[in-house]
Amino acid sequence: EVQLVESGGGLVQPGGSLRLSCAASGFTFSNYDMHWVRQATGKGLEWVSSIGTAGDTYYPGSVKGRFTISRENAKNSLYLQMNSLRAGDTAVYYCARGHNWNHFDNWGQGTLVTVSS
Amino acid sequence: EIVMTQSPATLSVSPGERATLSCRASQNVSSNLAWYQHKPGQAPRLLIYGASTRATGIPARFSGSGSGTEFTLTISSLQSEDFAVYYCQQYNNWPPLYTFGQGTKLEIK
Numbered sequence: 001e002v003q004l005v006e007s008g009g010g011l012v013q014p015g016g017s018l019r020l021s022c023a024a025s026g027f028t029f030s031n032y033d034m035h036w037v038r039q040a041t042g043k044g045l046e047w048v049s050s051i052g053t054a055g056d057t058y059y060p061g062s063v064k065g066r067f068t069i070s071r072e073n074a075k076n077s078l079y080l081q082m083n084s085l086r087a088g089d090t091a092v093y094y095c096a097r098g099h100n101w102n103h104f105d106n107w108g109q110g111t112l113v114t115v116s117s
Numbered sequence: 118e119i120v121m122t123q124s125p126a127t128l129s130v131s132p133g134e135r136a137t138l139s140c141r142a143s144q145n146v147s148s149n150l151a152w153y154q155h156k157p158g159q160a161p162r163l164l165i166y167g168a169s170t171r172a173t174g175i176p177a178r179f180s181g182s183g184s185g186t187e188f189t190l191t192i193s194s195l196q197s198e199d200f201a202v203y204y205c206q207q208y209n210n211w212p213p214l215y216t217f218g219q220g221t222k223l224e225i226k
Contacts, residue, residue: 004160035215037161045153045161045204047215058213094161102208103151103166109159 002026002106004095009111016085020111022078022095030073033098036080038091039110046091049080050098063089085115119143119207123218129226132195138221140188140205149209152181152190155220156201164203165190192223200225 008020020036036048049069050058057069068081078095092112096104120143130136140150148168155161163172165181168188178193192199205218 044219045155045206045217047217050213050215060214096161099166101211101213102149103163103206104153104161105163105166105172107160107162 002097004097004106004108006093006095006108006111009093009113011114011116012085013117014086014115016115017081017083018085018113020080020082020093020095020113022080022108024076024078024095024097027097029071029076033101034069034071034078035096035098035104036069036078037094037096037104037107038089038113039094040088040091043091048093050101051078052101082113085113087115089113090115118214119146119209119216121205121207121216121218123203123205123221125221126219127222127224129224130195131226132197134195134226136192136195136199136223138190138192138203138223140183140190140218142186142188142207142209145185146207146209148184149207150181150183150188151206151208152179153204153206154199154201155204161204195223197225199223 003025005023035050051069066084070079092110094110095108097106122141150168152165153161169181202220
C-alpha cells in the first residue's frame with residue numbers, strides 16, 4: 001500500500017524558514033516524480049513544486065526563489081525547504097506522487113504551516 | 118498560465134440523484150485533465166485522469182468526459198460518501214505548471 005506521511009509543519013514568524021518532510025513507503029520511491037501541493041483555509045488546491053527522478057525541479061512563480069524541493073532516495077523521503085515565509089504561505093501542505101508528470105495518484109494527509117507573528 | 122474554472126461553486130443534490138460538475142480550461146489542454154475528491158481532514162483522492170479514465174478502485178458511478186477546454190464529471194447515483202469538494206486539474210504544460218480549478222462543493226440537499 002502506498003503511504004505518504006508529511007511532517008515538519010508548525011507556527012513560524014514572517015520571514016522565517018521551515019523544512020517539511022514526506023516519508024514514502026509501499027512503492028519504489030526513486031522511480032516517481034514527486035510534488036508538493038498546498039491548500040490555504042477556505043481556498044482551493046495550489047501546486048507548489050515538483051521534482052523528477054533525475055532531480056530536476058520546477059516551481060510556480062509564487063514560490064520560486066523562496067522554496068526548494070529535494071529528495072533523498074536512500075531514505076524514501078521528499079523535502080520542501082521554505083524560506084522568507086509570508087502570511088500568504090499559511091496552508092496545509094500535501095505531498096503527492098506523480099504519474100509520469102501527469103496526474104497525482106497518491107497523496108498524503110498534509111501538514112499545517114502557519115505563518116504569523 | 119492555464120486557468121481552470123469550475124461550476125457551480127456549490128451543488129446541492131439528494132442521495133440517489135445524479136450530479137454533473139463542470140470544468141473549463143482557458144486554453145486547450147487536450148485530454149490532460151484529472152478530477153480529485155477531497156474531504157475535510159483527508160488526503161485528496163484521484164478519481165479520473167486522462168479526462169475519462171477511472172483511477173484504480175473508483176466506483177463505476179463516477180465518469181468523466183470532455184476534451185480541449187470543456188470537461189464534465191458525472192456521479193450517476195449519489196451515495197452519502199460522495200459529498201465532498203471536487204477539483205479538476207490540468208497537466209498539459211511542459212515544463213510543468215499544474216493548475217487546479219477552485220473546486221465544486223457537493224452538498225446534501
